[in-house]
Amino acid sequence: MTEKSSIRKLIGSVTGGGLKENLQVRLSVPPQQVQEGSFIVIDSQEWFFYGIATDLQLQAVDPRYALEPSRQRLPENLAGLLDQQTLYTNLVVLPALMLEQEPADPEAQMAWHKAIEAGDKEKPNPLPVKSIPVHHADAFLASAGDVAEIFGKPEEEGNFVIGFTREQDHPVCVNLDKLIQRSSGIFGATGSGKSFLTRMLLAGLIDRNRASVLVYDMHNEYGLDDTASDTGQNVRGLRSGFGAARVQVVGVGAGAAIRGSVPDFNLVLGYRDLLPEDIELLTLELNLKETTPTVLDALKQSFGSDHWFKAFKEMRRGAVIENEDGKKVPAPDSVAYWANQCGVNQMAAEGLHDKLRRLFNRPYILENPPADSIQAVMDALKKGKHIVLSFGDFESDLDYLLISNLLTRRIREEWEKITNEFRSGKGQEPRPLVIVVEEAHKLLNRDMASQTTFSTIAREMRKYYVTLLVIDQRPSQIYDEVMSQLGTRVCGWLGDEDDIHAALSGLAGRDALRGMLSRLQPKEEVLLLGWGVPMPILVRSRRYDEQFWKDVKSNRKVGLDQEQVIKKLYPD
């Protein structure tokens, strides 16, 4: 800590409060010098307390002083003296952490350091608050040193500067390892800056080589350069930032073009890739009947998981022939014929066939694809490359749900397999993987969550080296159980009460944070929350521009050892 970075600005002293109802600080400076969300340090004898400002209230020794402007009755100088003593601002601080201070007395200080060196005493770490500061303890705006003490030093491996404190511009880091140790979420209304923030975090993850990244890029924003919808400026994509050797853009469908460019390769599904359970996940989207599982089951029985899709697709709907008696009966290659043969309700089978016609015609589903592109994606990820799966023209919910679910199911199977191999002493340790899901509520809503692989991944956390980074504008639509598993939450402006409630679910100090979320500056500010950050903090988000890329490149750490990274990620 340099001298300058440790200079704190005194703003007042503690006058009351508690663990439950927050701390009260009487300000000695004008209220405008402190803002909601400010990082506050309280120096109380042997302890530092850290918290954030959640409210500012105008107060008066007697309400009459506030009601009647003193300048109306008194000359300027007396009025000033009177106001100074009778009017003040109360700052409400949500305490989050406490840290033992080193003793001020030089001799005691030496003994203290010796004890730590000798291992007789633990090096003090910030702890969750279990007590409160004394009356009249001095309160300060945090210095850069304080921010670094709690959120990590920007120059340290694994730390990534996500933004800056509101008043004083001190850099605030997120720990990338913590970010991906559990699933994380980025929330905010449309236009609040989620995609820009995600680009930066991904750039950090890729740059520091913490994990392989797979992005389900529904709107083709992340891989190639994009144009900002509001400013019209060019927005660099991850592949142009890192080059195709590290980041590959995969386009859905043969011969797909993404924003007019040719992707590195294409993702094409084979008939065999589609399992009946993949269809069940589309129940809502295709408006399937409750008879669907029975029909799918019969199809699987008749033709096997590998061939049911082809067989069903090739059946003719409503085809009839005349029998010997001249009566019209279902043709042998008709849906009805098959249904009757297998004892399946004919209407149910025909209904499903009608609905699946939307799938039968998808151009990215081929009978015999030239290559196993799902395997190619997984191989690239295992090798430490990063994949941006661009949906190109296939931006419909149906395409997004089908492909992302199918691919995620396959990935999880694969990672589970290699993890088990590794645990039984065969094979290499799996490469950590982060799956990035835009519009996450489409995949993780209440109706789907119990069935999708996504919620399984969110729930089992890091067991199989795969975690999610979910991005969504409607967190209230995401299944609560998944929300509660998200370690780090980065939250931009949210207008809807339910969304705010969901974004804060399960966190301490919710009431205080709620108002803060609804008053964030869109596009500029986010609140960092959850297990992955030491305490909630409001930051002005870093700007994503050419300067950002210059900084990333000049900062690049070379020769990072994969084994070490994994050790850090999964210490136990």
Add this chain to the structure above:
Amino acid sequence: MEKIIVGRLLRSNTRACVVGCPPAQQFPAFGSLVSIPLSETEVVYGLIGDIHIDDDGLVRQLATAPSVDEAVIQDNRLNRNVPVEMTVLFVGSKTENRISHLLPARPPLSLDCMYLCSTQELCEFTAGSRFGYLRHILDAQDVPAADLLAAHLAQAGAAQRAQGNSAWFGQAAARIITQLRDDYPRLMPILETLADVENA
């Protein structure tokens, strides 16, 4: 420099005393700091909190007369044997050159001499940021406390300013606010009175 006696003590108690002086003599202004030596090394300080001119039979008669000769009026004013009475509010003391803002241990005795303090002494007594003596003024009964404060602050403020301490008045006002900020109905009129000093 030989000090001029402005009067002699008539009666006293722990908080205050009454001093009389011949009407012919120029008596000190309301709010002035005065001293009453108790011994060689001990002085009591007080503020003139009230000036009182009593009537007598002759004045009453003259007041009812249709016309009074100017010479008679002057004669009555200067040569009457009823003294001008001054109530002096004790505000502190000095023992062996140490100034204290506590009330004197014992009051002065009858016919003790009272002197007017010099600007030098006024500055000395009100020096520093110790304004403890102000409480004696604020607590005083039977004197117009607000105006007494105003008069004192005007005089002491001017004396301090002359010595280069122009912050003194503000500091004193701040101290009064501190003492009375919990008593809005009392503080506001006092501050308004002080405002008049400022404007003057």
